[in-house]
Amino acid sequence: MKMILTKIMTALMFIFVSVDAVSADDAWMRSYTLEAAGQYAAAAQSIEHFLKEIPTHEFATLRSGWLYYLAGNYSRSITHYQTALELNKKSMDAMLGMSLPLMAQARWREAASKTQEVIKISKWNYLAHSRLMVCEDNLKQWDRLKKHAETLSSYYPSDATILVYLARAYSHTNKNGKAREIYQQVLQRYPGHLEASKFLSR
């Protein structure tokens, strides 16, 4: 009798756990489907219960940050990324993620500071460096951008984006000859590049 009861209990536990897993799977699936359909706020709401049940759910926190950024709710996105960073101080996902809503709010200094935190951990992280260049561009830090893009292009010599920033920095520091030379290199990597073509046709 005892053995039968134990088997029944085990079977019930298995059923409950499976049902729970299936419903969790459904929630994630619904979230990705809604994201693909461009319903970002609904996609975030569909995983909200995970955060209510387990406030330390790192992935749900990160994903909420991303979805609220896509939904244009930048302040809420920052709050989620901040929580994700509190949960895991090493999370480059959270640092890079937070740089996006900060840039959307034109908080270039704060966004730059987040990308620099990533660069401290991963010295030549492409994403962090490219976002830092966006910040330097918007802060009009032309001398800094010039040095930065020059160094970076030696690590990523085939990258057109880095060269565009380098050319812009030369142009803004009144070195148009050098800017032309770099924009020509951009066209070799990205034929028909709008900004490079426009500059060279002047």
Place this chain on the structure above:
Amino acid sequence: MKYFINSLLICLMIISGPLYAENENAWYMSASANINFSAFSKSENLDTQTELSFFIDADYLENYGLSAGLIYQNQGQNSFNDISNSIFFLGGRYHIYPESLPGKLSLSLDAYRESENTTVKTTRTEATGPGPGGTPTMTITTELINDSMEIFNPAISFLNYAKTFYVDLGYTQSKYGSTDPAIGVLTVKQWTPTVGFSFNDQYDWLQFRYYIIDLSNDARSPGVTKTTAGEFKLTHWTKKKENSSLDNVQFILLTGKRLFAVDRDARKVYNLADMQTSTFSMGGNWKPASKNEFYIYAGVENYEDPFSNQNYSNIFLYSGYKKYW
């Protein structure tokens, strides 16, 4: 003067204190030194005015900032000795990014305080009766008059994230004190609603600020208890050209009447007791390197003396240098 220099140094210590404790890129500092020279024409009392100012600003990322400054004014008079005074400036701002708004809200509070300015007041009284030798009696009395000025200027502003639209509401309360009972204390309340927007692919910015000024004491401005004026400011950013570091040019037009106004953008206190009736100025900003800025403005201001109803004008030249770290 010593008091102001000490206070300025204390402020600098407060501002620069956390600089070393924070991320090297967290604090953004700038300092500017400016000179404004004015020459008056057709004024009964005023000849020239020289203003020297120094400001230092420290901003922690895009979250909050503090400013401190010192303004020294010297007024050359036609018939009397020069009048000099120093104004101490302190300012703070805090930025909020609310979920419900598509931009940032900024709260700011600026304060100006003039050093107590002591002048000698001479009163001549001529008696009707004959004095010694048959001449009328003349009594000359002198007394020390202390003037003071305190200004508080809170403001709330909104700038959208795309930086294409701006609106603010500023309130300024100025208190001009005097120990001379004939002058008394003047309280000035100024409201300045402002709207600004960009156009021409963000190469141009037009700002309109409306000044509504209420005055409590008409002993300093006979018959005037309220003035209104509108100020248009057009800024045009230049497209980069080789061998030119000109960053932008600005045109400012003020129309209407303004008395004891405070311009919080320019950090300028119009403490002349005469009615400003119009202003036109233009100038440019040059940025020879990304961390240096040089600017020069020239213009003409028209005034009306409320006591004599005499109109006069002032031609000014304003120049400054700003350094960023």
